[in-house]
Amino acid sequence: MGVMTDAHFTVLGIETSCDETAAAIVRLSADGVDVLGETVRSQIEDHAPYGGVVPEIAARAHADVADRVVDAAMRETGLSYDQLDAVAATTGPGLIGGVLVGAMTGKAIAMASLRPFIPINHLEGHALSPRLTEACPFPYLLLLVSGGHCQFIAVRGLGDYVRLGSTIDDAAGEAFDKTAKLLNLGFPGGPAVERAAKQGDPNAIALPRPLLNRPGLDLSFAGLKTAVARAAEDAALTDARTADLCASFQRAVADVLGEKTRRALEQFDPGPDGTRRLVVAGGVAANEELRRTLETVAEAAKAEFIAPPLRYCTDNAAMIALAAAERLRAGLVHDDGLTAKARPRWPLDEASAASDPAYGGGKRGAKA
Numbered sequence: 270m271g272v273m274t275d276a277h278f279t280v281l282g283i284e285t286s287c288d289e290t291a292a293a294i295v296r297l298s299a300d301g302v303d304v305l306g307e308t309v310r311s312q313i314e315d316h317a318p319y320g321g322v323v324p325e326i327a328a329r330a331h332a333d334v335a336d337r338v339v340d341a342a343m344r345e346t347g348l349s350y351d352q353l354d355a356v357a358a359t360t361g362p363g364l365i366g367g368v369l370v371g372a373m374t375g376k377a378i379a380m381a382s383l384r385p386f387i388p389i390n391h392l393e394g395h396a397l398s399p400r401l402t403e404a405c406p407f408p409y410l411l412l413l414v415s416g417g418h419c420q421f422i423a424v425r426g427l428g429d430y431v432r433l434g435s436t437i438d439d440a441a442g443e444a445f446d447k448t449a450k451l452l453n454l455g456f457p458g459g460p461a462v463e464r465a466a467k468q469g470d471p472n473a474i475a476l477p478r479p480l481l482n483r484p485g486l487d488l489s490f491a492g493l494k495t496a497v498a499r500a501a502e503d504a505a506l507t508d509a510r511t512a513d514l515c516a517s518f519q520r521a522v523a524d525v526l527g528e529k530t531r532r533a534l535e536q537f538d539p540g541p542d543g544t545r546r547l548v549v550a551g552g553v554a555a556n557e558e559l560r561r562t563l564e565t566v567a568e569a570a571k572a573e574f575i576a577p578p579l580r581y582c583t584d585n586a587a588m589i590a591l592a593a594a595e596r597l598r599a600g601l602v603h604d605d606g607l608t609a610k611a612r613p614r615w616p617l618d619e620a621s622a623a624s625d626p627a628y629g630g631g632k633r634g635a636k637a
């Protein structure tokens with residue numbers, strides 16, 4: 270006993286791959302996970318005038334505040350840097366300017382405090398995020414739905430991820446953002462569309478369910494956005510019409526994600542305890558209609574439904590620190606972290622990405 274049960278891993282994590290500058294200190298021990306300190310600085314206001322994330326603005330904003338954000342999170346813990354076991358940062362995938370800032374900041378702190386630097390894949394952070402607040406044993410099915418990513422991942426174990434399906438064009442959150450933009454609802458679009466949808470009729474406007482009749486777990490949202498654009502031109506955009514469009518769009522997204530999730534659960538082997546688990550993560554997981562739909566799907570499949578608290582669904586640094594702490598505990602950390610490169614694209618599951626590159630390109634970075 271002794272040594273193993275007392276072992277704990279305290280890691281500073283840094284996340285700068287999109288539009289949040291975030292730092293968190295996580296301690297992983299036999300008792301579970303403690304988030305000892307965390308700071309997030311959102312750039313939403315910097316990007317709002319442009320209706321989307323502008324990479325150059327993001328990079329500069331990260332560079333301006335990264336040091337202060339890390340410092341604030343560390344101060345919350347009362348720890349000094351030499352009490353850390355490691356320093357981690359997202360080194361991809363994401364907007365390269367921001368990723369570079371986070372990686373450089375993390376490496377500099379690691380070198381100065383003589384700690385190992387652990388490069389973390391942003392998608393692995395999302396994949397492990399439910400374990401910040403729940404036991405959530407492997408394996409589980411993850412639906413990752415955000416502004417940058419939209420995919421099904423079988424999380425079979427630490428470092429063992431299989432992509433089961435992914436969007437072939439836009440991410441779901443991107444579709445919400447574009448829909449909001451063309452209906453003049455502002456940025457970020459998801460919450461605005463959800464708010465407007467509350468006053469609308471989800472059956473008012475017939476919209477497509479892309480790829481629903483196709484086998485497999487790939488998704489597509491670009492056509493849906495185009496259909497909304499066309500429907501928006503068909504009649505005057507009154508408040509009532511806008512609400513109907515939002516409600517119909519939201520229902521179409523929930524329908525597609527719900528049905529594909531149902532199929533994914535069907536083909537997903539339960540764990541050794543006989544339990545199927547469905548985890549939803551990413552900013553779009555905030556959407557109440559989507560949550561309700563997924564809850565119903567999970568219930569029908571007798572699967573446990575796990576949605577991390579919202580602050581861990583969206584981009585955050587605690588998930589990056591946790592991924593690094595879990596890697597440290599599992600002995601998966603090598604001392605060459607300082608040479609790790611920032612990667613705009615970095616599929617979580619390199620094997621299926623190479624044989625089946627589901628995703629082409631996009632403004633907000635790699636989705637596959």
Ligand code: KG4
Pocket residue numbers: 287414415416417418441442443445446457458459460463551552553554555556557582583584
């Ligand atoms: O995970 P996230 O914070 O950042 C990344 O994209 O990685 O996700 C942000 C996305 C945006 O596209 C935003 O419009 C969407 O999540 N979102 C929502 C809602 N809240 C945020 N989409 C639908 N309904 C919401 N309530």
Ligand code: ZN
Pocket residue numbers: 391395415417583584
């Ligand atoms: Zn993300």
